[in-house]
Amino acid sequence: MNSQPDQDPPDASPAPPRGWLRATIVAALAMVFVGAGVGFVGFLSQLRAVEVSPASKADGIVVLTGGSSRVSDAMELLAGGYGKRLLISGVHPTNAASDISRSLPDNQFLLGCCVDLDRSAVNTRSNAAETRRWARERGFKSLIVVTSNYHMPRAIVELSHAMPDVELIPFSVIGDKWRDEPWWTSGATLRLLLSEYAKYVAAEVRVRLADLGLEMSPEFGEQPAGSHKPKAAATAAN
Known part of the structure; x- marks a missing residue:
């Protein structure tokens, strides 16, 4: 009886254990969450808790509409001589100057x-x-840039990218809700901050890529205006 020679099985690399793959994924996710948490804390550190008068006057004042009392605070700065002219940016196309005038009787x-x-x-x-x-x-x-405190970091990113040769002086508007209760006790305020933080990070990434010559999307200013309904006398989506 002829005996068959033993045949060695072909070399095969052992598959990596599933536990190692799972640990790698968990570690990567943990690093992402820690990084996001540290970034969120850094974002919060930029937000003013009280309104502070601008340290100096400027050539002009711009207010970005979308939050309560932004326009009235900007008008007070203009009346106080902090700038020569005021731009209210983001007025709904259907709103006339008279609509704003009625909401600001003291500075008509x-x-x-x-x-x-x-x-x-x-x-x-x-x-x-x-x-x-x-x-x-x-x-x-x-x-002088006037907008809500939570919106100011992203506004400065966008404005400084668009106008690197213009000095920007922030004036953060503090809403009543922000004054009345700590942000961490309000689910709505926390969601607002998380949403704004995500938009801020996206703006930072897009601006840095643009500085390298990589545009992620066309200028939003070329999109048709008027798609947002007014919330008050002069508002826009931010």
């Missing part, structure tokens, strides 16, 4: 002489594009 005289309305901007990025056009037309080299 300023609307006729020193206030410009931008009805083209529909978001923060197009706010920056329209503000750049307005500032260049008037030769302004410094601007």
Whole structure:
């Protein structure tokens, strides 16, 4: 009886254990969550808790609509001589100057002489594009930026990218809800902050890529305006 020679099985690399793969995925996710948490804390550290008068005057003032009392605070700065003119950026196309005038009875005289309305901007990025056009037309080299405290970091990212040669002086508006209760005790405020943080990170990434010559999307300012209904006398989606 002929005996068959033993045949060695072909070499095969052992499959990595599933436990190792699972640990790698968990570690990667943990790093992402830790990084996001640290970034969120850094974002929160930029938010002012009280309103502070601008440290200096500027050539002009721009207010980005979308939050309560932003426009009225900007008008008070204009009345106080902090800027020569005010741009209200993000006014709904259907709103007239008279609509804003009725909501600001104490400063109606300023609307006729020193206030410009931008009805083209529909978001923060197009706010920056329209503000750049307005500032260049008037030769302004410094601007006081008025918007809500939670919106200010993203607004500064967009505005400084659009106008690197213009000095930006932030004036953060503090809403009543922010004053009345800590943000961590309100689910609605926490969701707002998380949403704004995500938008802020996206804006930072897009701006950095744009600096490298990589545009992620066309200018939002080219999109048709008027798709957002007004929430008040002068509002836009930010």
